[in-house]
Amino acid sequence: MPFTWPLDPQDLFTERHPQMTLALPAAEVDAVRAAVTDMWPDRPGGWVHEWSALAARHAAAGRHREAAQAYGWAKFPTLADEPKRTAQARQVEQYLLAAPGFPVEFERRTLTVPYGGGTVDLPVHLMAAPGLPADAPVMLASGGVDSWKVDLHDMWERLALALPVRLLLFDIPGTGETSHVPMTPDGGAKVIDGLIAYARTIGNGRVGHFGLSMGGYYSARSGLTGAVDAAVDLGGPVEHAFARGRGFAYGMGGIVGNALGFPAMPTAAEQDDAFAAFDLRPLLDQDLNSPMLVLNGADDVHVPQHDTLVFTPRRHTHVTLLPDTGHCAISRFDDAMRITIPWLRTTLCP
Template identity: 80%
Template sequence: MPFTWPLDPQDLFTERHPQMTLGLPADEVDAVRAAITEMWPDRPGGWAYEWSALGARHAAAGRHRQAAQAYGWAKFPSLADEPKRTALARQVEQYVLAAPGFPVDFERRSLTVPYRGGETTLPIHLMSAPGLPADAPVVLASGGVDSWKADLHGMWEQLALALPARLLLFDLAGTGETAHLPMTPDGGAEVIDGLVAFARTIGNGTVGHFGLSMGGYFSARTGLSGSVDAAVVLGGPVERSFAPGRGFAFGMEGIVGNALGFDGMPSRAAREEAFAAFDLRPLLDQDANGPMLVLNGADDVHVPQHDTLVFTGRRATRIELILDTGHCAISKFDEAMAVVVPWLRTALAV
């Protein structure tokens, strides 16, 4: 069962304000910030309550895209209680209502993939520039443990309009609309293997993988193993992030604990045992990777620089540390995309 944990909501505003204002006006974000005094209670001053009130105002005015963004923050950072699960359902509803106005071709569908000897079903989104040929490459793309496929819509639009490829958007196991599965390295990777196999059947057979934050962990896996034709790792943890004794910032210990499937805040020993299985050192020691782009902000408080720089010297691999920005280079995202887009265009053409 999901669990709540002590968390100061103002810490989340401190960290995420640049991300919040990518999809909502700064004055609206600041007004919600001023109204919120507590994280979990579902009442005036509560996180989900105040963000949902903003979402409801946008929905009533027919501004479905902004409503989806507001409800996305209402369910942030984890589906730890009923108000946040309700906010996710409202976000999906508003996002689907907004879809006819997107400047991209968009399709939402359910996909069934192999999972632990059986099958599992998850919602995916397909997005592309209008008129993209059916035989274009496909790029899997996901966010991380707390920012999911609908939350990052502006980013996906930018990528879809810039790339000669169709995006296949999904939530990682343990998160979002795939929260019914725990996030484990093998189970999460098995789901992605199923998505890769599907992606090879709907385009020209060329498949890339773009991962943001924890999504970057899984794109590092597919890139290092050579199971995709090109991999972008933006702010992905790969090795030192999972080492014993690591610390957490901005409530990430509870966010990760929920994604991993714990029913209460895990002890340090339990967390470190779970983390040990994620370490990508066995794949880093091999030489099977396809083309990879690995980048991050130089001042990331969540993922140490080592997990970007450890790729230095690998064949077919480009490394970029973007100065004066943090996790996933969000505050300099245009600069990051100026690297990602041309690299992906070239890699997918090959």
């Protein structure tokens, strides 16, 4: 059954335009914006149709990297129906066609990691600067509920070229190529524990964890438990974001409901009940953590400032709220990276 909910596509353009234009020309994004009139129908004027048309033009011209980014927006914000799933399959296809031209070393692997009472197969990407020694640190990295490992390629490439680390890129449960299992706090933690254990076998034993948005929830958890040697939480919800009755902006309620595994749009009470288990207060109450960098935009409509500032008194923790930017500081991405890259270089790669 399709998972759809009332959503004005123009609201998504309003919120995500800075992110869309990180990897695609603004003129192309604006042309799609002008053409889109509906979110869900797969026909002219529909979100998936118009973004896929742009992607197909790039693919036909051999611009596979741009095609992958456009197909990424075609399947956004969730794999709600068959057209979205088709767009994601084409995104991965175009991304792998583009991979030989990346200025970084790139490899795709499928790992089997713990999940629930069993295991789950997890496609991951390994990325590093050319010639990086095999005994370099490894850093897990993921996006959140609607921006996944392929979508964030430009960010990963920048980190890989700037740092002497090997990135291990993955999609958190409930998202991307891991959408076949729901996002849960414990299930996600088991997946990440499996990835950390694997990462310690392919480098020098030092492992970091970088998480964006909901991925930042899991990297905060890795840092708070001391499971990794360094953790970066960029815009992650940890406590007040999960409070009952908060509500969601820009269609995020449906995005989160889909990732949580609901078959259709959950009620507010159902979503509150599911979210209650994510609250990291028990870990925040412990005096235990790895070195952590926690940052976000001060004007985030999804994650309250508290969920960043709550880390301020912790030892071995650097906290920054960037002014004049929103969720994950995307509109001030360069400033966020100017903080993140030196911190990782001195903390994970001393």
